[in-house]
Amino acid sequence: MNSMETTKTFWLPDQASTFAGRVDWAFDLFLWISTFFFVLVVGLIALFVIKHRRRRPDQMASGQMAHNTMLETTWTVVPLLIVMGLFFIGMRGWWHMRIAPSNSIAIDVVGMKWKWTFNYMQGFSNDTLVVPVHQPVRLRITSTDVIHSFYIPNFRTKVDAVPGRYQALWFEATKTGVFPVLCTQYCGTSHSYMITAVKVVERAEYDTWLSDAASASGGDVAPDAFGATVYSKRGCNACHTVDGSAGIGPTWKGIWDHHVKLADGSTVEVNAAYIKQSVQDPTSQVVEGFPPIMPSYKGILSDREIEAVTAYIQTLK
Amino acid sequence: MSAHQENINYLKARKGFLNWIVTVDHKRIGLMYLASIIFFFIAGGTYAFLFRMELWSPLQGFMTSDTYNHLFTMHGVIMVFLVVVPGIPGALGNFLLPIQLGAKDLAFPKLNITSLYLYWGGATLALFSLTQGRADSGWTFYAPYSLSQNPAVLWMLTAAFILGFSSILTGLNFIVTIHKMRAPGMTWFRLPLFVWALYATGIMQVFATPVLAITLVLLLVENFLHIGIFDPALGGDPIMMQHFFWFYSHPAVYIIVVPAFGVVSELIATFSRKTIFGYKFIAFSSVAITIIGFLVWGHHMFVAGQSDVAVTIFSFLTFFTAVPSAIKVFNWTTTLYQGSIKLTTPMLYALQFLFNFTIGGLTGIILGILSVDIHLHDTYFVVSHFHYVAMGSTMIAFIGGIYYWWPKMTGKMFNETWGRIGAVLVFIGFNVTFFVQLIMGSQGSPRRYYHYLDQFQIYHQISTVGVVILALGLFTALFNLLISLRTGATAPQNPWGARTLEWTHAATPPVLYNFTETPIVTEGPYDYPVEKV
Amino acid sequence: MAETIVPQEHEVAHHFDDLEQEFQSHRMGMWLFLASEIMMFGALLVGGFILMYRFPGAFAEGRAHLDWRLGTINTFFLLTSGYTMALAAMHGQRGNQSAVRRNLWLSLLFAAGFLVVKFFEYSAKFHHGTLPGKYFTAAGFSDPHAHVFFGFYFVATGLHVLHVLIGMGLMVWCLFVSRKVKFTRAYITPVEMSGLYWALIDLVWFILFPLLYLVG
Structure with a gap:
């Protein structure tokens, strides 16, 4: 150190x-x-223990104070103010730590x-x-x-x-x-x-x-090579092929820049935006003929990884 | 039963082992709780003693880390579920509550012995778990760690479940007794503060413990059937388990400490011959703490992953529990003013309680400060804080209470000198053990650590020395009491000059149905006279 | 043989002053116990709602596999048995010992009806494999967490059925007591306590039934 x-x-x-x-x-x-x-x-x-110690066995208390409004109010209000102050100090520090x-x-x-x-x-x-x-x-x-x-x-x-x-x-x-x-x-x-x-x-x-x-x-490594790593390491290969054959999900080969037909009848162009959305919210744009079963990778794949996958798909002509 | 039998003392009324086991007499049940709890306190203490010895050095000593994990788990489970939660209500509460109210027994005597049987049943299962492997989940049973299907953990969960019902039934019995069984003239504001404390405790036992029960059921079901409630691998949420657990276990902190407030109030009033300063405040604040206590469980989870809003709200509410506790300390201190104070053994424990509870309370406040808690959370600072409350406050008050009511329970006076020596040793031992843990914790030493960074060795060694002194003090206190059974002088009816019914109206030891005739109450529990000048 | 036993007046337990104090204590104790039970079921139901929020698909799909008609029949059984329990208490207060017994038998009958229906529901689930957690073997579910719904279903209804069994035990106990002790305006404690307990069982079902069978 x-x-x-x-x-x-x-x-x-x-x-x-x-x-x-x-x-x-x-x-x-x-x-x-x-x-x-x-x-x-x-x-x-x-x-008190020293001053008011019992000197004779039969000695009684010298007073029986049961209440004192002034005293009690003081020791209620003062601790209350202190702990409220502490709460705000703690809260400010905590929020600072959270953002x-x-x-x-x-x-x-x-x-x-x-x-x-x-x-x-x-x-x-x-x-x-x-x-x-x-x-x-x-x-x-x-x-x-x-x-x-x-x-x-x-x-x-x-x-x-x-x-x-x-x-x-x-x-x-x-x-x-x-x-x-x-x-x-x-x-x-x-x-x-x-x-x-x-x-x-x-x-x-x-x-x-x-x-x-x-x-x-x-x-x-270059983004497309990293994308290939992501493809095999992060589980994309379980459902998507890169050789054109059909898997559980659509193949990645030859889709870049092409239009695909979605389950709701519309068509969409395969570009960076589409790929990002398909990774993060897969069921929003399901390709026709495939079940809507892909889990969301939002928060699991970083932006850099998604970009790498995008670069990789571009190479799959 | 003959009138003759009703008027002889409860220890002699019906002899024989079997008559004790099947008794419905609250006094005998109280004594059986007391014996059981002392047994488990020694057992739980032995576990602590062993792992404190191991912690003398950061390296492996005479046990492996798995053994260490098992030992602190057993220490926690035994001390929480078998000692401090049932402790004061089970032993002192059972014995004293009906007498302090002027009643013949609790409202439900058979239910009372059922509670004891459930306690024994749970205790037996907890011991049985030792034969089924090594429970290592910690007393908090956090998922998914506790979902490992370790059979010892499963038996331990079942044990805690059964002990929960024992606790619920005791609390229920106490509440009904306080409402319905008070002697003529025993108005709510003539109740001794010990009774008020048991009342507040009863509310928490009845309303919080069932949530623990269902949590343990769900943990067991999750272990066996893999439903997916708490197990993240199945889509469950381990944080939900923590919410459920602390919804019980935070009120449980007050189940543990509020009865001690009651005991200490009695001790301080008697040995300073003073009316309690701010009686109504102490009475109501116990109930207030109970209610706020239900709303602050989230402060055990500041770093666990709650929303930031929840964290902020829980922190805010937590501070409100601090104020009534602080005021109580001021009230007790002021009660001493102008008193006629005698430092008997029970009073030494009461004053230790004030000393330790002040530290326990102040360290609790600092843990409520959000930004600071992030640093202190799950360190030895927290360990020390809750030992200052559970051991330094509750167990100390419990021991003080045992000493105070020992003559009433057994008819024998204990040796005062040895009693004081024990009390002083306990005070020194406890504080040496746990004060250094505050420093260790704020320096950043996490809890439940078998192996620790070298820089903390000196603190661990001081703590271990402290635990030896503490054990010495506790055994001195225990043997002093046991010896008194043989050699102690016969206790008079009211050796301390106290004003509550168990001293003023009940024989020593009390007769089978407590009073030869129902007392009629005409004054408050602490109406001591003033010295005539 | 049973005819030879003539019901006697209830004796107040030794530690109570009078019948009124005893009855008040028992009633308060029972209410506290019910409050405790409500906290337990309440926590379980909160857990259920959280699960429903986490896995809405599983709950919708699982719910579709429950037969709401069987649930409705069971609701009817519980309601009716609750009514006959109340009648039993009423007749007890009037000192009509045989009417108490008749209504207790009726309550037992309806409670048994509830169990019979529950038995058929459970056995159907065992047949289809719609079981909790790792025992879930049913085919044709698209939601991967469908087992969570059936896990909660079995835990919640299982705990409820356990309470039904205890409640039936209490009814049988009341029948025994009715042979030995005479019910009067001042003393119907066993019947009233059992009736209160049975009311809790009804109450829990009135929340479980819509949560599991209907809502959504």
Whole structure:
């Protein structure tokens, strides 16, 4: 960890994201409020226990105060105001955490027993998260088996990875270094070993790493070649052929720029818009003679993958 | 039955093991709950003790991670479903509620023994599950992890289901008893605060527990038939399971802690000879917490994937539960003012309760702050927070209550010196164990971790030392009570000078039907006189 | 033999002051128990509505496979048995012991009718393979989640049938009690409690029936 200055305190770990300052401020604020009330209550108890201790066995209380409207109103209103203030502080911080800036880079995260996989949009995956410093990063997180939870203590952020759902989380790292990524939702035998790291690097280093990693895993191939990969890896080939024979769905061969007849009798030209719509909302434009059974790939295939598929279809003359 | 038999003490009225097992006497049922709960508290504590030893080092010690997962699951299930939920109502509530009301028994004595049988049945199944493999789902049974068809988990689900019915029937019995069985003159505002607390608890038991029951049924059905309700692989929604689960389990937090409020109110009033400051507030706030408690379950799921709007609303409502709790602490503290305070063993536990509950409450508020909760969620901070409430508040109040009512239940006085030594050891042990867990948690150490980052070792070691002190204190407290059964002095009717009916009107130990003649109530439960100058 | 036993006045349990207090307590206890039951069924039905929202196709298709006429007959059976239970309580208050018994028998009969119809419905489903989850083997369903509908159908109606069986057990218990204890204006506790329980069974069915058979 090459952090220049440490911001670690007795209570909280080193700060390494834009959230940390806000969260820690709220934490510290309430720590002081807590300390005040704790000392007040325990101090009063100690004072009363000593001052009003029973000196003779038959000694009765020196007074029987049962009510004091002024006192009771005060200690109702003051805590109420404090907690409402805390609610607004917490809510503002939370909303800030929920809305990713539009210039974020997107990375997909998949949790499984017991590892994290980071799928970069450049078409490769990695088992540690590498991100540039001072750059908003948006993660889209899911799980393939049980519920996990994606937690970076130094960034003060966390979200559950739920199978069958995609959850969003974003952050902007503020210092370079290597920080632990932990699973915080109990997931079985190696729950506590489901640890990886987020490596925050300078922008230039990130760009170099990205192109190296992409080329090492074939990620910098031409769009049509990547489209062929998507075709075979993402399950398109289960229903669509590329040799002109009929499958469960229409073949992809020779359809580009041609018109096809739809089940509702209309015709449509096969172009980029049509392909994108057919991927994301397949039952809206069903080709005549085929059942409307294709599931939507909206959110499953990225825009880059859809573009690659489009490029691939263009090559299938 | 002869009049003679009715007027001898309940421990001697009908002898023999069988007469205890088939009894419908609420006092004997209370004592049998007490013995069962102490047994399971030791069992659950032993599990905790073992895995705390393992956590001395981040490396593998004397158990594998699967064993560790099994141990914390057993610790959680036993402590929640067999100890803290049935604890104070089952043991102290059963024994005291009819006497404090001036009644001969609960409204439904046979239903009461049925509750105990269900408790034993559930407990037996939970123990039986140990022979069927290793339950490892955690006490929360989250899907899809709990859908692994592990037979031990399935038996455990069944056990929790049966224990739920035990809890429902107890709550139902208490509510009806409080409504219908009060002695002449026992108006609602002359009820001891312990009774009010049991009333609020009863409402939650009756209305929240059935939701747990159906959740467990659906989990079992999902395991066997694969319907697709909770299992994402079949199109189900695991988050829905969490909603169902917490709809019960958040009110369950109040089922756990509200009876402790009642016990502590009694203890503080008696040992400071003071009327409770703001009696009506404490009474109503228990009921208010009950109602708000039904609306805040979502705060267990801030990072689970609810809509942002739901998260915001649940956070907002959560803060409203904080205010009545805070006011109660102020009320109890103010009750001490001008009192005649004696630091007996029960009072030491009551003051510990105030200390621990203040920490438990304040850490609860910080977990309600949304942005901060994202960081703290599912870390040791949360573990420490709910132990400050469930152990540091509820169990401490429970032990204090056992000490307080021990002379009434058994007719024997305990040794005061050893009682105080036990109380101090428990106080030190508990806080050493759990305070460091707050620091560990906010530093980012997740819960349910068998293996942890090296930097947390020192906190784990302090915590483990604390647990040894705590165990020492708890056994001191227990043996002190057990020894008193043989060597303790005979207890007078009202050794503490308290004002509630069990002390002023019932013999020590009480007779079979509690009172030789029905008491007529003419004053409040805490109408202590003022010292004449 | 049974004729030789003459029903006696009910004795108040030892811990109650009088019959009124005993009756009030029993009634309140029963209402609380019903409230608890309603929370349980309520949660189940909320689950059902959520499933219906998630899988509208499966619910529409599954619903088409249920016979609403059989459901209607069963609604009739439950309504009628509820009515005869109310009659039993009324006659109990008038001290008409034999009329109580007659109405209890009628209620049992209609409840049994409900079970017979349910039996035919269930066996048809076993025959067609329209069963929950992994046991779903029926052909001809286009919605991939049709098994979810039948899973919910069996869980919900199964739990309801379990309650019907318990309710019938209570009726039999009332018949036994009616031989030993005389019902009076002040004491009809067993019949009234069983009647309340039976009313819950009716109520649950009135929600289940449209949810499973009709709506949509």
